[in-house]
Amino acid sequence: MTKSAATPLDARSFDLAAFGLAAVLALHAPHLPWWLGATLAAILGLRWWQRRRQRARAPAWLKLPLLAALLLSIVSWYGNLFGQAPGAALAVGLLVLKLLETETARDARVGMSFACFTLMAALLFDQSLTATTTVALGLLPPLAALRSLEPGRRTPPALWRELLPGLGLLAAALPLALLAFLLLPRLNSPLWGAPNAGEQRTGLSDRMTPAGFTQLLVDDSPALRVGFDGPPPPPGLRYFRAFVMAHYDGSSWTYRDVASQPPVPLEAAQTVRYRISLEPTRQRVLPTLDVPLAAPPGASLRRDREVIADKPVDSLRDYTLESAIRYRLEPQLGRHRARWLQLPAGFDPRTLALGRSWKARYGSDDAAIVQAALALFHDGGFRYTLAPAPLGRDAMDDFLFDTREGFCEHYSSAFTVLMRAAGIPARVVTGYQGGYWNALGGYLLVRNSDAHAWSEVWLAGRGWVRVDPTAAVRPQRISMGAAAAAPGQLPWYQSGWLQSMRNRWDIVNRWWNLGVNGFDALRQRGLLKPFGIREADPSTLALLLAVACVLAMAAGLAWVWRRREPEDPARTALRQLERKLARQGVARRAGEGPRDYLQRAARMLPAQHDRLTELMHRYLELRYAHPEPTSESLRAFQRAVRDFPVVRMVK
């Protein structure tokens, strides 16, 4: 072992090891800083060139400075060494540096095992079906490199052919892997801290500034998938509330999370039950369809019926809810009225003046004031665009009277300010609107680009009423989604037939999320319900896992122990005769020829002496008299063997 471990690597093994590292680097590239990825790729390439073309070792003095540079650059970029992203960057960096000192089989083995580990780390960043499949394929080069380290194998001429046996191995491993995946008891609570939530994904934030959504509106990764009990609500009612924002400071709206107040009363007229699976957001808010009746487990309902989870959503989260889509929310405003009329002092004088003028004109007819504002947006020359002109200090004045272009954030913000100026309680609500109805999967796909902001106004007798000023400017935004609202402004992959294909393909991701990513401790406990076990506790699961492993190994052994003998009828018949003779106490010895054996049998079984002698002659003739035995003589021999009687010896 020690001898073979110290043998220098041959060219093929080194190629495969370098290829494996390149695959790891490529899979990690999306979340590495570009300069680090490029530098590591350059080091990898140079080292490969140096060993393959120059047949040289990497100089020893180079390794330590490189290691120090790696550590320093990671610390200076991320701020520390620990945590998900810096840890992954460090692992990839160390792996590439390991190639510098990879000279022997032992080095390559260490490097390739570590490569497997680093590949797994890539799944911390993306757990979609595509990512998982790619990472699994990324295992092939390390496996091939490990195979190539074994001496005395036939080396295929083409490098890619080395990868195929690994694929076969993984395919053969799949059944056992799936069993283990299903039965491995999950942890109810993590052993140590969950990955740090330091880095922010683009997603809904508890703060809304005009033009703050732009990044979100071009991010078309899925945000949530919703399945309904019964038919889905019509497109005009697909509003998913996340934050209700009360406070405006002249430039941004903010949500303040107050846990102490009970939720406001809700009179529901029509409710819908549905189940949301939310992609990780690293935030605590759980979007809900319109106004939820109650919070799901592990989350609580805030004052304005926002649902806030106890812990940030770091992995796919499933929750089932019942929501009212026709309702009266907070019929009596009570003493909180002032809160919904708050406006910063010294901002937007023209907007405030406009609001007050409406108040003067329409008096207490709040609905008429709302209509006046919507009419202004509809007929006032406003344009819907994802790239609006920047706004100054009096942002709403600039928007309403100068630029007159923007998207949902601008419209909802301006509308709410106008309403408050006119003395109508109003607020901004952010969340998602619309989505793609996947008829095959029976679910609604909501992407981050479906993020939306709208307003709610409080009208006497009706409670909070949703008003979507964006719809006044561009009704397509509500009925057909963001792509239809801003043609030509979205990236190429978000428009036209490609987008519709991506929407259809999403069903695979949905299945993947339901089946794999969403398979948690809770679902695992219900796994054995069809078999009559209501609650599968960890010890039952562990026992089942052990049984499954034993069964899988037994199946594997059955496959391994199966021998394929060439079909030789004469030999088969002789075997049959041997078995018959063995039952009478004359077993064939190892290394004993048929002639010696049958002669010995004839001597030991005098009663069958003649028969055995004849059988021996027939067999020898079959074997050696002709190059190809005739079929008659073969049949005669088989018949004679079949008729050979087994006489029990009486002792």
Added chain:
Amino acid sequence: MRANLRRLAQRAGVWAERRLPALTRLRQPEPLPIELGRRRIYIVPTAFGLGFGVLLLVMLVGALNYANNAALLLTCMLGAATAASMLLAFRTLDGLSLRGIRAGHAVAGDPLELVLDFAAQRARESVRLDCAGESLAFALQGTTELRLRLATTRRGWLVLPRLKLWSTWPLGLFRAWSWLHPQQSVLVWPRPEAAGPPPALPGDARERLRPQAGEELAALRDYRRGDAPRHIAWKASARHHDLLVKDFDRPEPRETWRLEWDALRALDREARIARLARWLGEAEAQGRRYSLQLPNERIDIGSGPAHYARCMSALAVLP
């Protein structure tokens, strides 16, 4: 530390050999052919395999801790592939058979060449053979012949050392091995003494012995059809009207050596054998005919490699 460990491992091996002959397969030599089957193939993880197992455990705990099902699935895949690689290691040896061993000839002290004839129906990769400190790695499709050099020390029957067939195919995580102890011995010839007197011959034979003429030129004669061109004496022919050919002194048939054990009473047993071996070698090299008389055997006059081998073997098996 390492030496201690090795000593401990050795002691465990000796213990296992004594107590568990079925496990180590060291006891009974078996007749050929030997086919490897499941009852005699053993598998343990290698050091690298153990390390890899620890790595898998770390990955498993990490995936469970972060409730990352994709990573968990990947870890399960890798673990199951590891288990499958164990079966493949077994399958590399299973059904492999050692069909025959051919031994060459060697005198004591020289390495003896063994040809091992292996066969298998399926193709095998990276099978290793360890034998008496020598190690080979080979791939196999159908049949293959392996050449081993076996060190020898003394004349006589040499029991073949046990062979270890092993493999860490395909990933180096598991080592499957099996011991082979073929019931076969090879004969090692005695080593001839380095120098010594020629055999004492009967008186009349001595007189017929002449100095060896070798390649000395004897005479020139006329060319005859069939003479080799290089024997033509060109210089002399130039002064003649015919071609002249150099006639060489044809060595007279050599004396027959009758080698006798009893004629060497003055020497001890091994010295006698060494001297006889030298004489046999010289006689064979000079193309003589010779016979050998031993206490228990008499080999009649003859010559040629087969005769030489017979005589040497007879010397080798002398008690």
